[in-house]
Amino acid sequence: MTKEAQAFDIDALDGNTRKRLTLLNSKIEQHKKRDAEGAFELGEYFDEVAEVVGNDKACEAWLEIQFGYSGRHTRNYRxxxxxxxxxxRCISSAILPTALFQMAHADGDVIEAVLVEFEAGRKLRVEDVARIIKGDSVEPKDAINRSVENIPGLKGFENMPFKSQKTGPDV
Incomplete structure (x- = not known):
């Protein structure tokens, strides 16, 4: 990858293309959002860089050299x-970028099922989204539903004698 990055020379580009790439460089540098909307914006910037640079490998190499985005990060955002x-709907549901990356390669029906869960108010984790995509239920199979009263550690706290500490002028 480093050889390709070294082979890519920004000075070899024509003036308009160089300006466009420099503008994209500053947009990506200034990008600070880490939410769904920000992920979509960054993906659009990366797509535009690939269009300007000409191929995916050179795009990945340039983004890695310039900003430290690995090839995998680049592919995920794109x-x-x-x-x-x-x-x-993804933006209004405030879905985390890592969950969006999981959803990106799923079928439309599966994406719809995930969005319905988010829109119903459920706060799904990435592993929950992955389970839905695989066709499993949202609840893990090995989950144990125990009431809080039956957890041994909490029972122990209940039975422990605590001394109250008095503070203040009448001590």
Whole structure:
């Protein structure tokens, strides 16, 4: 990857392309959002860089050299374009970027099922989204439903004698 990054020379580009790449460079540098909307924006910037640079490998190499984004990060953000029909719903549901990366390669029906869960008010973790995508239930199979009263550690606290500490002038 380093050889390709070294082979990519920004000075070899024409003036307009160089300006466009420099503008994208500053947009990516200034990008601070770490939410769903920010992930979609970053993915669009990365797609535009790939368009300017000309191929995916050179794009990944340039983003890694310039900003430290690995090839995998680049591919994950760029894959969000597959969720474009669901973008507004993903943003309004405040889905984390890591969950969006899982959703990006799923079928439309599966994406719809995940969005319905989020829109119903459930706060799904990435592993929950992965379970839905695989076709499993949201609840892990090995989860144990115990009431708080039956947890041994809490029973122990209940039976422990505590001394009250008095503070203040009448001590």
């Amino acid at each position: 894959s969000l374009r597959l969720l474009k029909p669901f973008k507004a």
